Amino acid sequence: MTATATPDWLTRPELGLCPCGCIGRRRKGSFVEKTMTGAAGVLRAAMLSDDTATGPGLLQRVDARVKVLALLASLVTAGLVHHVAVLAAMYVVTLALAVASRLSLSFFVKRVWLFVPIFTGVVVLPATLNLVTPGHVVVPLGTWFGQPVGVTAQGLTSAGLIVTRVATSISLVVLVTLTTSWSRLLAALRALFVPRVFVAVLGMSYRYLFHLLDAVTDMYTARKARTVTRDRDVASSRRYVAASAGALFGKAQALSEEVHFAMLARGYTGDARTISNTRLRVRDMVFALAVLAALIVTIGGDRVLVR
Amino acid sequence: MSSFADHARVAERETLLALHGVSFRYLDRFAALDDVSLTVERGERVALLGANGCGKSTLLKILDGLVFPHTGRYDAFGVGVTEDSLEDEQFSRGFRSRVGFVFQNSDAQVFSPTVREEIAFGPLNMGMGADEARVRVDDVLTMLDIVDLAERAPYQLSGGEKKRVAIASVLVMNPDVLLFDEPTAALDPRTQRWLLDLVVELHRAGKTIVVATHDLDALDALADRCVVFSEDHRVVADGDPGRVLDDTALLLAVNLVHEHGHRHGSFLHSHPHADGHHGEERCAASETRSGAQSPFGATSSTSNPSRSSR
Numbered sequence: 091m092t093a094t095a096t097p098d099w100l101t102r103p104e105l106g107l108c109p110c111g112c113i114g115r116r117r118k119g120s121f122v123e124k125t126m127t128g129a130a131g132v133l134r135a136a137m138l139s140d141d142t143a144t145g146p147g148l149l150q151r152v153d154a155r156v157k158v159l160a161l162l163a164s165l166v167t168a169g170l171v172h173h174v175a176v177l178a179a180m181y182v183v184t185l186a187l188a189v190a191s192r193l194s195l196s197f198f199v200k201r202v203w204l205f206v207p208i209f210t211g212v213v214v215l216p217a218t219l220n221l222v223t224p225g226h227v228v229v230p231l232g233t234w235f236g237q238p239v240g241v242t243a244q245g246l247t248s249a250g251l252i253v254t255r256v257a258t259s260i261s262l263v264v265l266v267t268l269t270t271s272w273s274r275l276l277a278a279l280r281a282l283f284v285p286r287v288f289v290a291v292l293g294m295s296y297r298y299l300f301h302l303l304d305a306v307t308d309m310y311t312a313r314k315a316r317t318v319t320r321d322r323d324v325a326s327s328r329r330y331v332a333a334s335a336g337a338l339f340g341k342a343q344a345l346s347e348e349v350h351f352a353m354l355a356r357g358y359t360g361d362a363r364t365i366s367n368t369r370l371r372v373r374d375m376v377f378a379l380a381v382l383a384a385l386i387v388t389i390g391g392d393r394v395l396v397r
Numbered sequence: 398m399s400s401f402a403d404h405a406r407v408a409e410r411e412t413l414l415a416l417h418g419v420s421f422r423y424l425d426r427f428a429a430l431d432d433v434s435l436t437v438e439r440g441e442r443v444a445l446l447g448a449n450g451c452g453k454s455t456l457l458k459i460l461d462g463l464v465f466p467h468t469g470r471y472d473a474f475g476v477g478v479t480e481d482s483l484e485d486e487q488f489s490r491g492f493r494s495r496v497g498f499v500f501q502n503s504d505a506q507v508f509s510p511t512v513r514e515e516i517a518f519g520p521l522n523m524g525m526g527a528d529e530a531r532v533r534v535d536d537v538l539t540m541l542d543i544v545d546l547a548e549r550a551p552y553q554l555s556g557g558e559k560k561r562v563a564i565a566s567v568l569v570m571n572p573d574v575l576l577f578d579e580p581t582a583a584l585d586p587r588t589q590r591w592l593l594d595l596v597v598e599l600h601r602a603g604k605t606i607v608v609a610t611h612d613l614d615a616l617d618a619l620a621d622r623c624v625v626f627s628e629d630h631r632v633v634a635d636g637d638p639g640r641v642l643d644d645t646a647l648l649l650a651v652n653l654v655h656e657h658g659h660r661h662g663s664f665l666h667s668h669p670h671a672d673g674h675h676g677e678e679r680c681a682a683s684e685t686r687s688g689a690q691s692p693f694g695a696t697s698s699t700s701n702p703s704r705s706s707r
Contacts, residue, residue, distance in 0.1 A: 140550065273510035273550060293510045300552040301504055348505035351463045356519035356570065357493040359486070363521035364514055365531060 126310045129303050142268050147191030149269035153374040154278035160381040161266045167385045168258050173395040174247070176388060177254040183384070184261040191269050198268070202260045210256045217252075218245035272296060280364060287360075298345065305341055309334050411439040412475075413574055413605055414460055414496075419469035421455055429455040431630040432469070437574070437607055442600050444619050444638070445609040447626030448652035453609035454501065457576045460607065461498040494523050497572035501579040503559035507551040512543065512562050515551070519570040537569045541595075557588035564595070575599060577608040581615050593618035611653060613642065627651050 143150060149157065164180075171177050188198045216222050218241045221234070225244030232239055267275070276293045280286055313330065414437040421430040429452040437443055437460075445453045458464045459471055462478045471478045473492060483489045500506045509515035516537055520530040538544045541561050546554065554562065560580075567575065577596070581589045597618055600606055608619045616623065616638045623641040625634035633651060634641055641647065648654040 140553070271548075271550075273514070273548070276510050294508050297508060297510065297551055345502075345505060348500065348502060349508050351458065352498075352500055352506040352508065353518075354463060355461050355493065355498045356566065357490060357522035358518075359489070359522070361522075363518075365517045365521065365527055365534075 123310075123314075126307060129306055132303065140271055142191075142193060143271040143274075145192050145269075147193065147269060149187060149191040149265065151373065152269075152377045153368075153370055154270050154274035155281050156370065156374045156378050157266050157270055158275070158278045158282060160378065161262055163381065163385055164262050165259055167388055168255055168262070170389060171255070171392045172251070173392050174250050174254050176392040176395060177251070177258050179391075180388060181254065181258045181261060184258065184265055187265055188261075188268075191265070193265075193268055198261075198264065201264055202257055205260065206253060206257050210253050214249040214252050218242065218249045220245070223248055277364070286364070294349070298342075298349075301345070302338060302342060306334065306338060309337065412436050413439050413473065414607075415472045416456075416459070416466075417470045417472075419456075419459065419466040419471060421452070421459065421464065421466050425467075428452075428630050430459075430466070433630075433632055434469075435624060435632065435635075437605060439573070439605055440600075440603060441622055442596070442606040442620045443608070444616055444623045445607065445626065446611060446613075446616075446623050446641070446651075446653060448611060448628055451626040451628055451651070452630040453626060454578050457498065457578050457607065457609050460574075461496055461576055462492060463498075490523060494570050495573045496576065497567035497570055497574070498576045499560075499564055499567050499578065499580060501582060503556070503563040504551075506563040506566065507554070507559050510550060511547070512549050512551070512554075512565075513538075513547045515562055516566045516569050519566060523570060533569050537565045540568070541565050557584055560584060560588065560592070564592075568599075572604070574605045574607065577606070577610075579610055579612075580608060580619075581610065581612050589615070613648075613653065616642065625651055625653075 168177065168180060171180070185195065185198070189195060219231075220227055220238070220240055220242045223242055223245035225242035227238065227240035228243050228246070230238060230240040270278075273293075276289050279292075280289050414435075416433055416435045419430055419433045420428070422428050431452075433452075433456065435456075445456060447453050455464065459466055460473075462471075462473070462483050465471075465478075465480055473496065476482065476488065478492065483492065507515050509518055513534055516534045517530050520533055521527070525533070535544075538547055541564065543558065543561050543565060546558055546562065551559065551562070580592055580596070584592065593615055596606055596608070606619070610616075610619060612619075620638055623634070623636060623638050624632055625641055625647065627633045628651065634644070634647055645654070
């Protein structure tokens, strides 16, 4: 091997802290940094979700298949209910189940209500106005082309119904995902006749999402470790993101080829086979019956209130 | 041993894998293997030695029927292994169950949602019943001391744990031949030791082992035969580890060891060096006055780095 000569500059210390002891200007994180922090947050949330899914609460003890079926039935019921009070009662039940499953109530509520105003509130807001939903104006807002504009009672009722329905539905989904580990959820989907290849692809996508998120975080950390001045140029950040996306695409492609080889090496021929699920227990049956009874009562109560 | 006994032992030999004049190129341009001929007998422990990029991993992929030579022929258990022959379901199932491959990158090999499902993947794809597969999975989990990991997701595992799971997922199929690609790479010393002990144990159990490595320190545990690849992707030596490791000129030529220089007081001296270990230091062989521009001398001694380091 050839001899290696050490350049002179490598033996000299670089200028570190300013000799006068002054403190430089502080800078805020770029959009890239925020995105990376978000990616790390996704990882942490998934880890937390797995922790809560193996906890000692009520829903954690119920078979995943029963939970998935109960969820589907509950979502359909929430869609069929026409009375806000009934939906509100369903929502209160989800809160009670969250407490019984030893989930943090504040975390559970925040996780639901963080998205409801953003995705539903914006959509239903115009529907509260008399321009969209005619009716008795309860909050006058002024005039538009000579016509009085305001929030109507009928509009508020419709908006309330939609928001409560969405909040209840999201609560049900969050309840099941927080109390069921991903692997059991996939096993439940397989048992409920979702195509095996679809479930296998879903499972592998989720698994490698973590791997690639790690790769992204590593790439960003490596860049950050060598960034000593403020990057004023947004274009350079964009270039970095584009280059990272390209590198990540290459990594993902190489990884997918290796994974395919690893599957072939163990006899994969296109048909995903998995170990069958465990049997249902009495408590699973009791839970299923209880949910069924509750949903019948809910629909019955809604019909009575609508009349 | 008498010549008769030697003859009897040779007669008992059974060639499991045989490569005849195999060449392989990536994208039809970048050579990975050039006219490689090699046989692996039942019960052997073969180490494929060579610097990075010499074609060891590609050779393992060919031995596992994952890629196919552009020229030459590969036979396993007396049958030609080609894309065509692996389309035969019976041959494919027989071949896959008899040859197991532990990849260097455990992340690629551990792809299922849980460890238990990962280990069951092979047996189930081989057509084994769920009950039998479940028993085998439990046995392998116990054997490799990873029962606690059974329900864990791969992203919750450390590097060493992933390696154990990857090995379990191959062992559960009870293959005759085990192919390992850089098994000790990126593992902590404790896990490396565990892995080397496992290879010894598997060999005692009658398994044939083929290991691609450049870890010369692990050779004693890993191999009783070394096949050395040059950087131009050809086989340049094939023999027992002692003979190969004693050939310093060969190891220098294939870049498995390098000249290392360091300072003793005001003197600099150099000797061959491998994997962070000093060889038998013969300071008298080449000493240089301090003050030379480069700290790394270019002269070489004849001491063997690896043998003396162990």
